[in-house]
Amino acid sequence: MSADEAIIRAHREEWARLVAGLTRRFGDLHVAEEATAEAFAAAAARWPDEGVPPSPGGWLATTATRKAIDWLRREAQRDAKHRAARMVHDDTPHRPTGPVGDDRLRLVFTCCHPALAMEARVALTLRLLGGLTVAEIARAFLVKETTMARRITRAKEKISAAGIPYRVPSEADIRERRAGVLAVVYLVFNEGYLTGGGADPVRVDLCDQAVHLGRLLRTLLPDDGEVAGLLALMLLLDARRPARVSAAGELVTLAEQDRRAWDRARVAEGRALVRERIEALAAGGDPPGRYQVQAAINAVHAEAPSVRDTNWSTILALYDRLALLDPSPIVRLNRAVAVAEVDGAGAGLAQIDRLAPALDDYHALHAARADLLRRLGRDGDARVAYDRAIDLAGNAAERAYLTRRRDQLGPARVPVPDDR
Structure with missing residues (x-):
């Protein structure tokens, strides 16, 4: 080496x-x-x-x-x-003071302390746990390096001024703050998986850092089902990376991806984690949380050789469970897409239309709505929905995909004035 x-x-x-x-x-x-x-x-x-x-x-x-x-x-x-x-320099041997005796776990819970703003938690996690430079973090979130440096400095100063303890978290700390820690890691992954702006449609470095942090948490908390679920979810999503963007820089949706290009090692690892959680549940373990259910959904996608062979009924049942854990409009939007596959485009569209007031500024709603309108033969309405989705999308690869789909509808009809 x-x-x-x-x-x-x-x-x-x-x-x-x-x-x-x-x-x-x-x-x-x-x-x-x-x-x-x-x-x-x-x-x-x-x-x-x-x-x-x-x-x-x-x-x-x-x-x-x-x-x-x-x-x-x-x-x-x-x-x-x-x-x-x-x-405070301490040369004495470290003695665990909590359920997990690892200095890194202290650092995870310090970086992700709820007293810090979410943007500060993300920046500190990437800097202190991921080892990214300030310049790299600034580029990832499209801010100036000086801005990001001030953000990180203020976060560290707040930790010091507020007396936020640097210690191995107690079991109560883990229960209360675990969700915040996992949310930070998943936010890092999502920013890499489909960036909100900039020239690169996918930030490989951020995806890799999130998976790295997920593995670290898995090492530190090996019996935590939601930690395993988050790692499985990220692995199964990231496995599609080689097939997600075309040579022309256009987003390739799940339905159109060449599944032979998926990273089979990551698929296998993610599916193994999902099976592990299913076995734990069968043995009387705790009910699965939202990350475990999302991982199970993506494991079903990974098992199907093509979109036509996908077990959409199972996916819909899993979304029903997920909606009980997280009844957010975005979860219900994803469920509506599954409804369209099981019960038809009309049924899915009816559910999406009910979500429109809450998600009017969310490009994915208009993209999903446009696709279902196209499938129903309502090209004029589909064009309007595609235009709205394109206006809201911040990712260049996604805009290219939506533009192509809109243009496939053919030329817009120009109204003929009535001279009568």
């Missing part, structure tokens, strides 16, 4: 562990982040000439610790606050 490959691998495997461990020892997120970044910079400078050390993680941990101590010593000469931070 080359030095560059070793650094890339160590960055993926060790970044979160190093930041979390240094935060515990020194009590300062900023110091932990900077020291970890400096350790990787040192590795990039030295490993190509000196060779990859036998234990890359150990080398990085030792280097990062020295960098943190040096940082605090420098700052202690100028600022009493940093002198105080230096005093």
Whole structure:
């Protein structure tokens, strides 16, 4: 393995562990982040000439610790606050204080603390757990680097000022805040899976980071069904990545995708997690939550060799269950699409029309409505719906797809004036 490959691998495997461990020892997120970044910079400078050390993680941990101590010593000469931070340096062995004794779990729940705004939670999670640079996070969410830097700095300052504890969460913490943690990870994935704007229709780096965070949570909370469900859901969706955008840069919908191009390894892993949860339920486990049900829906899609062979009745039954857990308009919209496949386009359209007032600014509603109107032969109404969906869609690949579908309806009829 080359030095560059070793650094890339160590960055993926060790970044979160190093930041979390240094935060515990020194009590300062900023110091932990900077020291970890400096350790990787040192590795990039030295490993190509000196060779990859036998234990890359150990080398990085030792280097990062020295960098943190040096940082605090420098700052202690100028600022009493940093002198105080230096005093929290702790060389004693870590003793678990909660149900999971891992420094990274502390960091997950600190980054995703409900006292922080959602945008701050996402940014901190990507920076401190995912290891993305400020510039990369800024590009992902289409803001200036300086804006993102201020956002991250303010979040860390709020953690410090509000006294948000950096500790292994208790069982009560996990129950109360787990949903927020999973929501942050899924938000990162969704922004990558179909970006809200920008030139790239799919942000592979964000998808990969979300899956990486999902695996980390799975390692830390192996018995949590919703963690397994979220990881399965992301794997099953991300497996379609090779088939989702055409060579011309147009979105390819599930119905039109070449399923032979799907990542079979990710499909197999996702389906295995779904089967595991089904077996746990059969053995008397807790009822599935929303991520597990969504994963089951996508497992049914993954099992079908084509859209025509999809078991839509099972999917509709799963959406019925999901609607009980999450009766949001978006869930009901997805359920209406399944209704159209089971009971016909007219039945699905009737349900979508009932949702229109709540989702009038949501492009997916108008796209789904346009498709059903087209299937019913109502081309004029379909054209209006396609136009509305195109206006609202922020993703270039999706706009290209919707434009093509609209144009396939043929030229619009021009009203002939009545001269009588």
